[in-house]
Amino acid sequence: MLRVGSVCEAGKSRLNKTGDWRTLRPQVTDKCNGCGICELFCPDSCIVLENKKAVIDYDYCKGCGICANECPKQAIEMEEERN
Amino acid sequence: MSVSVMEGSMAVAEAIKVCRPKVISAFPISPQTHIVEELSKMVADGQLDAKYIRVDSEFSAASAVYGSSATGVRSYTASSSQGLLLMIEVLYAMAGTRLPVVLTGVNRTVSAPITIQPDHQDTMALRDTGVIQLHVENSQEAYATHIQAFKLAEDHDILLPVMVCMDGWILTHSYEPIKLEDQKLVDSFLPNFVPKYRLDPKNPLTYGAYADEQVQEFRLMQHFAMERAKSKIEVIANDYQKIFDQYYGGLIDEYKCDDAEVVLVAMGSVIGTFKDAVDTLRTEGVKVGIVKVRSYRPFPGEKIAQAVKNARVVAVMDKSMSVGQGGPLATDVKSAFANKEAPPVLSCIAGMGGRDVTIETVRKMVTKAQLALKTGKIPDIEYTDFRPEYLED
Amino acid sequence: MASQERINLLAPGHRACPGCGAAVALRQILRPLGRNTIAVSATGCVETFTSPYDQSSWEVPWMHSLFENSGAVASGVRAALDVQGEKDVNLVVISGDGGTFDIGMGALSGMLERKDNVTYICYDNEAYMNTGVQRSGSTPHAAATTTTPSGKKSYGKIEYKKDVPGIVWAHDAEYVATASIAYPQDLMRKVKKANEIYGPKYIQVHTPCCIGWGFDASKTIQVGKLAVETGLVPIYEMEKGQPVKVKKAAEKKPIEEYLKVQSRFKHLFKEQERDEVIKELQAICNANIEHFGI
Structure with a gap:
């Protein structure tokens, strides 16, 4: 249903799973200490901290690699996406 | 009040x-x-x-x-x-x-x-x-x-x-x-x-x-x-x-249209002058009426067609031009009349850049409209009070 | 940080390029503002990638109308909030450098002059990226864009980056600062500070663009840091017309380190005579280092 004035609801871009854009896949390793720097730098709002660890939502991660590049502990490794 | x-x-x-x-x-x-x-x-x-x-x-x-x-x-x-x-x-x-x-x-x-x-x-x-x-x-x-x-x-x-x-x-x-x-x-x-x-x-x-x-x-x-x-x-x-207790028309307003042979269509302040002109022309035996277009968008094509259904000719006055085409109001009126039983439309351009539109201006439009009826030839466009002698090209 | 401090007001699934600096900027800008915020944007990358119909990424009310009017639209929003007694709503403009430095300058100037209570944030990716990397008033000297290409008779953009923070300060704005997405704590502190001040505020956020500048998507933050460490992009706040709280660089990097990682400057390294241009860019950095005390 198209709303008058092309007004739309908040946050519905979640319907658009951008994970399939990915060619490289970040993997969080045991070196992660949950500092959260990757979360602040992630353009795609797809990293959260759970139990002091970075957790990546692969439904949306586009695989840019900023998280791996900025991690002060080198705790994120970029691997070829096989899915 | x-x-x-x-x-x-x-x-x-x-x-x-x-x-x-x-x-x-x-x-x-x-x-x-x-x-x-x-x-x-x-x-x-x-x-x-x-x-x-x-x-x-x-x-x-x-x-x-x-x-x-x-x-x-x-x-x-x-x-x-x-x-x-x-x-x-x-x-x-x-x-x-x-x-x-x-x-x-x-x-x-x-x-x-x-x-x-x-x-x-x-x-x-x-x-x-x-x-x-x-x-x-x-x-x-x-x-x-x-x-x-x-x-x-x-x-x-x-x-x-x-x-x-x-x-x-x-x-x-x-x-x-x-x-x-x-x-x-x-x-x-x-x-x-x-x-x-x-x-x-x-x-x-x-x-x-x-x-x-x-x-x-x-x-x-x-x-x-x-x-x-x-x-x-x-x-x-x-x-x-x-x-x-005030009424100025809805989409349009009509003035003495019922028995009019010539109906003038226009918008804005010229309507006052038009009413004076119509009153004068009617004392001379010319059956003229007016459709005032109050709503230009949405354009009330059906209403106008209904108002002029008994007229023999319609003269539309535009105070602007779509250069390379003609008067926008006349264009809209013609488009509203297309594929319908409707009188012919004479497009008149007048009053641009504040040039006075007088009773004489209106008389010229009505005369042109009557002439068109008599000869059966409707000109594409009528430049009322236009001074061609001043043009370089 | 406690979990609510990690509030995320840009929903995932947006259409920004991988490694987009503007998306990073948006997340960092919105976090200190929180949900009680209305955002206004000019046409640009952010507008396009956050708002395809019915798949909006905005978690706060957001309005875009045109390219050149976000300052004026924001004034209207603030006036309407005031007459409805909703004075505690945060109001932020998030517009690109094209909508700020160039086509929207008149509307921004009017907003500043009226002292309207708006935090105006320019995400500065130094060209018209949304339409295919054309030069703006923010594009640095000598950068190649699709309208300032390098060639036999050209070394890229001839003009210099406009000093918009200076122009804003000349309007007697309540707060003027520059920031970079490479320094998120500094950026978020400035947004929070600006939001708590009544009146017009301006923050210019340096926002690297991997597609438009020509570097790998993973290097967005790294390139942003280099811009600051060379002195080309000074990060500061303004007080009484003077830059204060300037971000210092312990080790000043030569400008080549910044230039050579971006394809928009690669033509400067191909021909000997372009050394003069690199020297000139280094001179700009040196002047900044001295003037701002970087």
Whole structure:
């Protein structure tokens, strides 16, 4: 249903799973200490901290690699996406 | 109710005051009228409880009321000529976002050559914006039509900007006795603005989204709202009459059309002159009538066709030109008559750049129309009071 | 940080390029503002990638209308909030450098002059990226864009970056600062500070663009840091017309380190005579280092 004035609801871009854009896949390793720097730098709002660890939502991660590049502990490794 | 003699611009300001807009934004030049000066005085004197945003351009004036209307308050602006042209991009967006802003379009021509004289060239350039355009004949009608305009714009079946078009100088700067309505009565006619959607952190909506697939539907939604406005304009004019005992027509108004052989079609302040001319011509035995087009967008093609069904010829006067085509009003009338049983249409261009339209001008149009009937040849276009001897090329 | 401090107001699924600096900027800008915020944007990358119809990424009310009017639209929004007694709502403009430095300058100037209570944030990616990397008033000297290409008779953009923070300060704005997405704590502190000040505020956020500048998507933050460490992009706040709280660079990097990682400057390394241009860019950095005390 198209709303008058092309007004739309908040946050519905979640319907658009951008994970399939990915060619490289970040993997969080045991070196992660949950500092959260990757979360602040992630353009795609797809990293959260759970139990002091970075957790990546692969439904949306586009695989840019900023998280791996900025991690002060080198705790994120970029691997070829096989899915 | 009270009656005072005042300038047309002041009558508009008085009308806006009783409509209680919460935000007014305007840029005064290019060229402006006294409307926004008077409104700023009303705000300064505490007679009107509104925020008045003084801006850097007409573009910003339209943009500011765009923002305020989307944040849920009744909003107003006014401009003229070049200023209206500068607003065009915003007006398209405003209509597309379905924001019920009311503005006054004081009709003056556009550069070049630069001038401040009146004609309809400016608002014609806004014809396809999706803004409803209502033309008025005199300042009292301007007063009434602004009050009607807010009611129309804010109706949830419509939600489009409405521009009240009035001739610069001829109306804005001439003095007439104006009947001013009581606030309570206006409040009963025009209740508070209830927005359909608004910018509100408690309900975070996205305005101005990007669309590809849906563009055609959104444009058609505007068009269908315009179509619905046709009946709404008539209803609102009738309701206004019931409360205020004033009526200026709905989509159109007719003057002595019933038995007329020649019907003149026009918009704006020339209607007054036309009425005098018709009265004079009728004493000479010429059966002439007038259709005043009050709503230019939406265009009341069916109503006009109905009004002229007994006429033998129709003469349409345009105070502007689509250069390379002709008179826009005549073009619309011809298009409305296509594929119908309808009289032939003579397109007359007159009154551009403020050239006086007199009873003699009207007489020339009627004579041309009669000649066309006699010879059976309708000229493509008739340039009334045109001086070809002055042209270089 | 406690979990609510990690509030995320840009929903995933938006259409920004991988590694988009503007998306990083948006997340960092919105976090200190919180949900009680209305955002206004000009046409540009952010508008396009956050708002395809019915799949909005905005978690706060947001309005875009046109390219050149976000300052004026924001004034209208603020006026409407005021007359409705909603004075505690945060109001932020988030517009690009094209909508700020160039086509929207008049509307911004009007907003500043009126002292409207708006935090205006320019995400500065130094060209018209949304339409295919055309030069703006913010594009640095000598950068190649699609309208300032390098060639036999051209070394890229001839003009210099406009000093918009200076122009804003000349309007007697309440707060002026620059920031970079490479320094998020500094950026978020500035947004929070600006939001708590009444009146017009301006923050210019340096926002690297991997597509438009020509570097790998993973290097967005790294390139942002280099811009600051060379002195080309000074990060500061303004007080009484003077830059204060300037971000210092312990070790000043030569400009070549910044230039050579971006393809928009690669033409400067191909021909000997372009050394003069690199020297000139280094001179700009040196002047910044001295003037700002970097």
